[in-house]
Amino acid sequence: MSRKNIFDVLEKKMDINYEMRRILEMYNESVIDNYTLEEYFDEYCLSNWKNRNRFLSTEEMRIKLNITDDDIIKSADENTYLFFLEFIFNLIWQCDMTMSENEFYTKEFNYLYENVQSVVDYLGYEVKVFGEQEKVLLVEKNAAMTAVAEIVEPNLAYEVIEYNHHSMKGDISGKQKILKILTDKFEPIRGELKKINKELESSTGYLLNKMNIRHNNIEGKNAIGYVKNLSNEELEEWYDEIYQMLLLCILEYDNIERNKKVGELKNIIEGG
Structure with missing residues (x-):
């Protein structure tokens, strides 16, 4: 039996349930200029977000989406995880659009972003940003979809990508x-x-x-x-x-x- 080195052990198959609980922990601890991610979003981003609808806080949205802390801790459902990851990406994107030059992300926040991206990649999804609609979607990786979305008009590109969204299954x-x-x-x-x-x-x-x-x-x-x-x-x-x-x-x-x-x-x- 061949001996494994430390990198073989570190790169073993991802435990998604464990990784999602760790992402939840980082999500709650990540700080932007002395605010948690949710606090910053609620204070500076939510009121101007096109997709706010009638929601008054990230807490309300997470309850509606069934991605509260308890939901993530108790769930082993990939769709729930994908909704939470997509939710995080939307918050981060909105914060990026709102932050001033003197505001900053902490090391913990950067770790959160990197780990979320890593899990999304592992699950076979990619991030698509629609600036005009102020939406970030997670869709299954599809080379043809990506190529078409880059050459058609923006409104059609959204439809092309939406077809591959995880919520469209069924x-x-x-x-x-x-x-x-x-x-x-x-x-x-x-x-x-x-x-x-x-x-x-x-x-x-x-x-x-x-x-x-x-x-x-x-x-x-x-x-x-x-x-x-x-x-x-x-x-x-x-x-x-x-x-x-x-x-x-x-x-x-x-x-x-x-x-x-x-x-x-x-x-x-x-x-x-």
């Missing part, structure tokens, strides 16, 4: 709504897309028409027996496939102009 109607929005992006590019990937264009259009997205395929004149008999889990699996296909369509279309430029460069090089 939300059939929510995913259907986003797919309808992405369909509006797909339609205008179909002609050009068909020239370079006819099969992808045709298959995507077919599924949008037949899987209860564009039309009601559950009942009425457009009803389809197969679709009608799908379980929610099966339908969601198809929606996730269609989502990936729509992302690929957008990326393929975006690459058309790039390929033209490469072709022009080839002609210049070969001709020279």
